[in-house]
Amino acid sequence: MTFLYKADAVRGAHWARLFAEKAPHIPFRIWPDGSSGDDAHAVRYLAVWEPPRDLATAFPNLELVFSVGAGIDQFDLSAIPAHVPVVRMIEPGIVAGMVEYTTLATLALHRDWLTYAAQQREGRWQPVRTRVAGERRVGVLGLGVLGEAVLTRLASFGFPCAGWSRSPRTLDGIECFAGTDTLPQFLARTDILICLLPLTAATRHILNRDLFAQLPRNAALINTGRGGHLQQDHLLEALESGQLSAAVLDVADPEPLTADHPLWHHPRVMLTPHIASVTQPDSAVEVVLDNLRRHREGEPLIGQVDRARGY
Ligand code: GLV
Numbered sequence: 001m002t003f004l005y006k007a008d009a010v011r012g013a014h015w016a017r018l019f020a021e022k023a024p025h026i027p028f029r030i031w032p033d034g035s036s037g038d039d040a041h042a043v044r045y046l047a048v049w050e051p052p053r054d055l056a057t058a059f060p061n062l063e064l065v066f067s068v069g070a071g072i073d074q075f076d077l078s079a080i081p082a083h084v085p086v087v088r089m090i091e092p093g094i095v096a097g098m099v100e101y102t103t104l105a106t107l108a109l110h111r112d113w114l115t116y117a118a119q120q121r122e123g124r125w126q127p128v129r130t131r132v133a134g135e136r137r138v139g140v141l142g143l144g145v146l147g148e149a150v151l152t153r154l155a156s157f158g159f160p161c162a163g164w165s166r167s168p169r170t171l172d173g174i175e176c177f178a179g180t181d182t183l184p185q186f187l188a189r190t191d192i193l194i195c196l197l198p199l200t201a202a203t204r205h206i207l208n209r210d211l212f213a214q215l216p217r218n219a220a221l222i223n224t225g226r227g228g229h230l231q232q233d234h235l236l237e238a239l240e241s242g243q244l245s246a247a248v249l250d251v252a253d254p255e256p257l258t259a260d261h262p263l264w265h266h267p268r269v270m271l272t273p274h275i276a277s278v279t280q281p282d283s284a285v286e287v288v289l290d291n292l293r294r295h296r297e298g299e300p301l302i303g304q305v306d307r308a309r310g311y
Pocket residue numbers: 068069070071072094277278279
């Protein structure tokens with residue numbers, strides 16, 4: 001009943017130490033070790049960032065597939081046998097990282113950090129009018145575990161907070177919008193928009209010209225979803241026209257952007273290399289081991305992907 005890990009090897013070594021300590025009865029291998037011949041037949045559990053193409057034939061006894069990240073858009077779900085559950089990474093470390101990053105980005109936009117960074121480069125000392133948090137409306141697209149944690153934290157600063165999701169949610173102190181019909185209403189009340197959606201066929205390029213036009217003028221964007229959510233040329237256009245005032249992007253398409261891409265040097269864009277939140281082995285292995293127990297005992301898995309929805 002081997003557990004095979006196929007992702008960043010340095011973090012894999014950390015997982016291996018944790019497995020040796022907490023679940024010494026489960027043989028733990030790091031790809032490509034354990035991925036061929038009889039070894040591959042012994043693999044029951046696979047934790048991956050990018051699944052191998054021939055997964056179904058290479059690992060005929062596979063029982064569970066874990067994504068080492070929160071997203072599974074890099075998976076071809078049709079290549080994973082229907083009886084094998086796929087589990088996304090929902091663990092406290094990833095949540096904490098996302099809350100930190102989006103809080104940092106929201107406060108930076110709220111307190112005009114990009115403006116002052118540019119002014120410093122120009123040797124200019126020029127205060128701009130400060131707005132109070134109560135005047136800055138924050139909206140999060142996507143109300144999963146991450147969206148909820150982010151909104152709860154941001155609400156504590158006094159930002160009027162709202163969230164939008166496909167299916168109805170209720171969150172204390174947060175205005176919740178559900179379904180495509182309510183999207184215009186949600187956008188119209190949002191000064192800082194944070195994208196935390198899963199990337200699916202329905203959400204690809206959702207951050208486009210039409211959506212930006214429905215935000216108040218001078219709104220700002222934080223994309224911590226996937227590069228594929230954003231129509232990058234539409235963002236440049238919206239920044240040019242003043243419809244959007246700024247953007248903080250942790251993801252891009254492609255990653256990295258081509259060397260000559262205008263987003264690299266745009267004065268109203270802050271770009272980071274997909275580091276907003278990273279799976280933390282200590283807390284992630286706890287969740288994985290709990291899911292192995294749940295699987296054994298026939299309990300619902302934490303983070304199991306609904307194949308029909310695609311997340
Ligand atoms: C990172 O982007 C993840 O999916 O965890």
